[in-house]
Amino acid sequence: MKIVFATNNKHKLDEIRDILGPSFEVLSLNDLGCHDDIPETGSTLEENARQKAQYIYDKYHCNVFADDTGLEVEALGGEPGVYSARYAAIKDPNAESHDSEANMTTLLKELEGKANRKARFRTVISLILTSPTGGQGGSSYLFSGIVEGEIIRERRGGEGFGYDPIFQPEGYDKTFAELGNDIKNTISHRARAVAKLAAHLRKEKQ
Numbered sequence: 095m096k097i098v099f100a101t102n103n104k105h106k107l108d109e110i111r112d113i114l115g116p117s118f119e120v121l122s123l124n125d126l127g128c129h130d131d132i133p134e135t136g137s138t139l140e141e142n143a144r145q146k147a148q149y150i151y152d153k154y155h156c157n158v159f160a161d162d163t164g165l166e167v168e169a170l171g172g173e174p175g176v177y178s179a180r181y182a183a184i185k186d187p188n189a190e191s192h193d194s195e196a197n198m199t200t201l202l203k204e205l206e207g208k209a210n211r212k213a214r215f216r217t218v219i220s221l222i223l224t225s226p227t228g229g230q231g232g233s234s235y236l237f238s239g240i241v242e243g244e245i246i247r248e249r250r251g252g253e254g255f256g257y258d259p260i261f262q263p264e265g266y267d268k269t270f271a272e273l274g275n276d277i278k279n280t281i282s283h284r285a286r287a288v289a290k291l292a293a294h295l296r297k298e299k300q
Contacts, residue, residue: 100160143220151222159221168212211244215283239286
């Protein structure tokens with residue numbers, strides 16, 4: 095099955111292709127020739143994922159899914175949440191947006207002096223499938239995945255991306271960045287959401 099993942103993030107694409115396996119041909123926005131700045135103006139992960147998927151569906155009328163992921167830290171009232179990718183820039187307008195190092199530095203600073211380090215990663219995937227009859231309206235679905243853990247006090251590990259070096263999942267004594275992609279891709283928030291997506295797509299293929 096051919097399906098578009100509404101991203102050009104190579105890390106995310108590799109992760110999704112690994113998890114979905116060879117029975118799905120996952121195309122990126124680049125593969126579509128789409129270089130638009132897709133709006134992400136939602137106040138929740140669900141709204142952002144839906145907005146991105148709908149934008150691509152409306153423009154290209156293809157099977158598409160989009161995700162939004164947030165790191166939600168209990169002691170910070172759920173921050174950075176929907177602003178995870180640009181947390182440093184939200185806190186300091188002079189900071190680079192989408193800078194992982196700056197985001198981690200900002201988060202560690204916000205948690206200074208706080209004993210509660212509980213956090214969770216949450217991924218929401220919005221899927222829109224074309225109508226089998228060729229009609230304009232697609233069928234929409236939402237899938238989510240959560241992994242609980244904690245924010246450690248300093249970076250550890252060289253794998254992964256984003257907040258992986260400071261997030262230690264529950265039941266492990268290593269961060270996502272230390273565990274490596276093989277393990278991460280079986281236990282991560284995205285893996286859990288994608289497993290639900292894959293199960294649904296396999297049913298659709300039958």
